[in-house]
Amino acid sequence: MRWVAVGDRVSEVLGRAVSEGRVALLEPEAHRVCELYGIPVAGFKLAETVEAAVTAAEALGFPVVLKVVSPDILHKSDVGGVVVDLKSPHEVRTAYEAIVNNVAKHTPGARVRGVLVQQMASPSLEVVIGMTKDPTFGPALMFGLGGVFVEVLRDVAFRIAPITEADAWEMVREIRAFEVLQGVRGQAPSDIGALVDILLKVSRLVVEHGEIDQLDLNPIFVYAEGAVVVDARILLTGGP
Ligand code: ADP
Numbered sequence: 001m002r003w004v005a006v007g008d009r010v011s012e013v014l015g016r017a018v019s020e021g022r023v024a025l026l027e028p029e030a031h032r033v034c035e036l037y038g039i040p041v042a043g044f045k046l047a048e049t050v051e052a053a054v055t056a057a058e059a060l061g062f063p064v065v066l067k068v069v070s071p072d073i074l075h076k077s078d079v080g081g082v083v084v085d086l087k088s089p090h091e092v093r094t095a096y097e098a099i100v101n102n103v104a105k106h107t108p109g110a111r112v113r114g115v116l117v118q119q120m121a122s123p124s125l126e127v128v129i130g131m132t133k134d135p136t137f138g139p140a141l142m143f144g145l146g147g148v149f150v151e152v153l154r155d156v157a158f159r160i161a162p163i164t165e166a167d168a169w170e171m172v173r174e175i176r177a178f179e180v181l182q183g184v185r186g187q188a189p190s191d192i193g194a195l196v197d198i199l200l201k202v203s204r205l206v207v208e209h210g211e212i213d214q215l216d217l218n219p220i221f222v223y224a225e226g227a228v229v230v231d232a233r234i235l236l237t238g239g240p
């Protein structure tokens, strides 16, 4: 068997999107790209029918999360496209129907490729890692805590990729809410090493694949040991 380099396999996924005229990867594609770079993602399968969703859930193990997969939808929860904590085949069937109906109502005409069936990660502190292209400096990596910390307080750290391990530790330490990661109100400290590891892998990914224009891992759940990405969005440079 021919050994195929990780970079080639990522290029294959990106190339398929381009050949279909898409600038946004579908969520399972984005998770696959992360997985190929060793970034921990929640176990997932793409299901194209309700029965396939049940089979996927049984293989992944309950509880699971269902999410719409559509090239026309980037913010899935805004259109009722995410249902979490499904504990049985019956709940999976009901959620599948609900997602299809919600999407038809909120985004008529959206092309639905199926649903992503994903292992439910235990809720924990949420962080965000992103990348946007700075016109002058190139790929700018971003780190912050999820929700209001990023969206309202803009409490984020930036570095231009490629970054070193020391840069990654600095990024995590320099946000104002760093204390939250160290554990407040009796909570165990978060595994900052796991976040540093993801930052370094994202840095490598975007440097090695310049056609990635934007990347958003939001959220990543971080635990006392380890971290897991539950939502990944990757946009490619448009044009020829
Ligand atoms: P959106 O496209 O709306 O950003 P997400 O995939 O981020 O959709 O899902 C919305 C929210 O649902 C997440 O912010 C997270 O709180 C929760 N969620 C999503 N996937 C999982 C999962 N696998 N395990 C636990 N919670 C999840």
Ligand code: MG
Pocket (backbone or CB within 6 Å): 218, 219, 231
């Ligand atoms: Mg999200």
